[in-house]
């Protein structure tokens with residue numbers, strides 16, 4: 775991992791956070807139970823229960839949007855306003871809480887160009903472009919190595 779240019783903000787360029795959402799009412803009704811747990815005060819999670827995984831951040835079901843935002847996103851927003859590029863990428867199975875988590879926004883002092891893409895089953899969809907978002911986008915490289923669709 776490369777050292778971040780803006781060492782004031784980042785020690786590394788890429789950080790990985792895991793968030794475990796609370797069980798939904800329908801899951802509680804079906805007596806589902808949590809099989810992934812955060813070790814309190816750490817960035818580690820246990821799975822079932824003897825496998826241990828370490829991340830840069832780990833949030834359990836009681837973590838608020840604010841807590842996730844402050845730890846993971848706010849430093850990126852500051853860095854963005856300093857002129858650096860930043861990407862927040864949510865990965866997880868259907869219903870795991872990607873949309874819920876990514877819907878955190880707090881920039882009201884600048885014009886922001888944002889794209890909202892979904893990568894699912896190797897198809898890319900532009901979620902902000904209703905006419906095309908039913909069919910996948912074709913991603914191509916041109917002769918100069920630029921990527922477009």
Ligand SMILES: Nc1ncnc2c1ncn2[C@@H]1O[C@H](COP(=O)(O)OP(=O)(O)OP(=O)(O)O)[C@@H](O)[C@H]1O
Nearest residue numbers: 794795796798866867868869870871872873874875
């Ligand atoms: N941290 C959370 N606290 C409370 N509810 C949550 C949390 N995360 C997700 N949920 C709820 O769980 C459900 C699924 O979340 P969400 O739609 O964000 O999943 P997703 O990963 O975007 O799913 P998909 O890939 O199918 O679009 C929603 O009802 C959402 O409100």
